[in-house]
Amino acid sequence: MLKGKKIAVYITGGIAAYKSADLVRRLIKEGAEVKVAMTSAATEFITPYTLQILSKHDVYTDIFDEKDSANVSHIHLADWSELAVVAPATANIMAKMANGIADDFATTTLLATTAPIFIVPAMNTHMLGNAATVRNWKQLEEDGHFIMEPDTGFLAEGYEGKGRFPEPENIVETIQSFLLRNQQDLPLTGKxxxxxxxxxxxxxxxxxxxxxxxxxxxxxxxxxxxxxxxxxxxxxxxxxxxxxxxxxxxxxxxxxxxxxxxxxxxxxxxxxxxxxxxxxxxxxxxxxxxxxxxxxxxxxxxxxxxxxxxxxxxxxxxxxxxxxxxxxxxxxxxxxxxxxxxxxxxxxxxxxxxxxxxxxxxxxxxxxxxxxxxxxxxxxxxxxxxxxxxxxxxxxxxxxx
Ligand SMILES: Cc1cc2nc3c(=O)[nH]c(=O)nc-3n(C[C@H](O)[C@H](O)[C@H](O)COP(=O)(O)O)c2cc1C
Known part of the structure; x- marks a missing residue:
């Protein structure tokens, strides 16, 4: 069902960033075409080169580093994508998105895209429960974006809590059903x-x-x-x-x-x-x-x-x-x-x-x-x-x- 779907994956600077390589691989396996953008913090956790090899496309990290002189790259990616997936989404990018901040490649493109936005937060359980994050989460939902609930379990910090990046397999599964929600002409619609x-x-x-x-x-x-x-x-x-x-x-x-x-x-x-x-x-x-x-x-x-x-x-x-x-x-x-x-x-x-x-x-x-x-x-x-x-x-x- 993801066959031919153009998906932009935005990787931000959380410890779960390395798992987004598996997510990209699985989306491609399901037939999607994937282009990746990374925040500067994300590149501290996983190299753009890994994502370039997996996605078979240049990876966007710097808004002023134009890959193609015929295009402005952030507008190109914003318009090209049929779905934007922010995974993992840091507390920081959620705060920026909720407030319309556009100060790097990822945030600017997310502000420019008209594609549906699917957000997968992953963070420390206290960051997740912080009043500001709760407020930003609510705002993003009010703005029409979809947020996938993080898992509860053993965190990188060494204790149990909510905030874990869900298994990439489950994210792909949820993305598929998220896309289906708006489709009205399926064989079992109404059954x-x-x-x-x-x-x-x-x-x-x-x-x-x-x-x-x-x-x-x-x-x-x-x-x-x-x-x-x-x-x-x-x-x-x-x-x-x-x-x-x-x-x-x-x-x-x-x-x-x-x-x-x-x-x-x-x-x-x-x-x-x-x-x-x-x-x-x-x-x-x-x-x-x-x-x-x-x-x-x-x-x-x-x-x-x-x-x-x-x-x-x-x-x-x-x-x-x-x-x-x-x-x-x-x-x-x-x-x-x-x-x-x-x-x-x-x-x-x-x-x-x-x-x-x-x-x-x-x-x-x-x-x-x-x-x-x-x-x-x-x-x-x-x-x-x-x-x-x-x-x-x-x-x-x-x-x-
Ligand atoms: C080791 C380490 C792990 C981190 N893990 C997370 C995380 O899982 N979630 C999160 O929201 N921030 C995490 N941060 C903090 C972000 O990297 C930081 O807020 C950064 O500014 C995010 O930038 P970005 O949103 O542009 O990617 C971590 C920082 C470090 C040093």
Missing amino acids: KFVVTAGGTKERLDPVRYITNDSSGKMGYSLAIAARNMGADVTLVSASDNLETPFGVQMVSVDSAGQMYEAVFKEFEQADVIIMAAAVSDYTPKNQAKQKIKKSEEDLTIFLAKTKDILATMGQKKTHQFLVGFAAETHDVAKYAKGKLEKKKADMIVANDVSKPHAGFNKDTNEVTIFSTDEEPVEVSVRTKKEVAEEIIQQVIKKMSK
């Missing part, structure tokens, strides 16, 4: 998706539960892929270790019962429901209020069947397009076709979780997509992101028929 993800937890007592190996990665990738095609996505997640994708509405749940409630709250308005979560088939009949104490006896736990979310939706559906997942270890095609019919789903994505590159808690998957009145579509081993994109393409194809 409401509900995606479930993760393995549900069925509590035995306040500290113990029954769960499964699902990481939630497949569901999150599907939510992102649907969002990237313009859908309005609600992610009902039982996974607590993945970052909420930008622009996706998140509903966090624990148990199969909670997931049932959350999904049915969205059911009427939903156009497409993708059940990628590994929902427990059983839940303890009794949940102890206090921690179950060890005794000399064996312990018997009685399990009750949980409500089958997909099958219930299959019975209740009016206009909704239902996608289920079948994680099997044998006779995959047989079970998947059976599930398609029995649950009245429109599509079943089957994976053989006994295969080394497929299924729970992996970054890759290998699936077969079964849908009513269609030949199965085999999706060979690839990343979950790519598998998700293929599934969403198949949903779009099937819905447009």
Whole structure:
């Protein structure tokens, strides 16, 4: 989606400046053309030469050092770029931008550009919380610029706090969805998706539960892929270790019962429901209020069947397009076709979780997509992101028929 996009990356003088080399590399990998400008302070942390090699363009550092006598370079870059990314953004450049100061190449070009401006602050946690920075942040947002929240974690200063430069992978991801927000003509614009993800937890007592190996990665990738095609996505997640994708509405749940409630709250308005979560088939009949104490006896736990979310939706559906997942270890095609019919789903994505590159808690998957009145579509081993994109393409194809 960044293919051919002209992006100006402005690197400023923070310790995270070295990470912007990776950011530039990733933007180019996604198909963007990138030109880089650096403040004088940024060149203390990483050399312009590195960015020149990565971007395959001259790097702008000095407003009076014209690269091309036919152009004024800061106006050229301002007009050339379709997006400006300030990453990392120091407290200083945020202050200057918020006040319209133009005293070097980066600030002057940022004042001259009409491209949308995407800012990625990274700084010491106290600098971030300083009243002046808070004021400047607010002003920049009021001026229509987008600011990505910094991460919280271990800072270069040697202590924990908010202010870390987000992972370049997440920045690229957020830039993509930021650009999508203004695009109205995508295949899923106006469609409401509900995606479930993760393995549900069925509590035995306040500290113990029954769960499964699902990481939630497949569901999150599907939510992102649907969002990237313009859908309005609600992610009902039982996974607590993945970052909420930008622009996706998140509903966090624990148990199969909670997931049932959350999904049915969205059911009427939903156009497409993708059940990628590994929902427990059983839940303890009794949940102890206090921690179950060890005794000399064996312990018997009685399990009750949980409500089958997909099958219930299959019975209740009016206009909704239902996608289920079948994680099997044998006779995959047989079970998947059976599930398609029995649950009245429109599509079943089957994976053989006994295969080394497929299924729970992996970054890759290998699936077969079964849908009513269609030949199965085999999706060979690839990343979950790519598998998700293929599934969403198949949903779009099937819905447009
Ligand atoms: C070792 C070191 C690390 C720094 N890291 C940051 C940082 O992460 N964020 C920040 O806002 N300023 C940081 N600064 C301060 C900026 O470099 C300083 O404010 C500078 O004037 C910023 O200039 P610029 O905004 O033109 O790039 C750091 C300074 C030093 C010496």
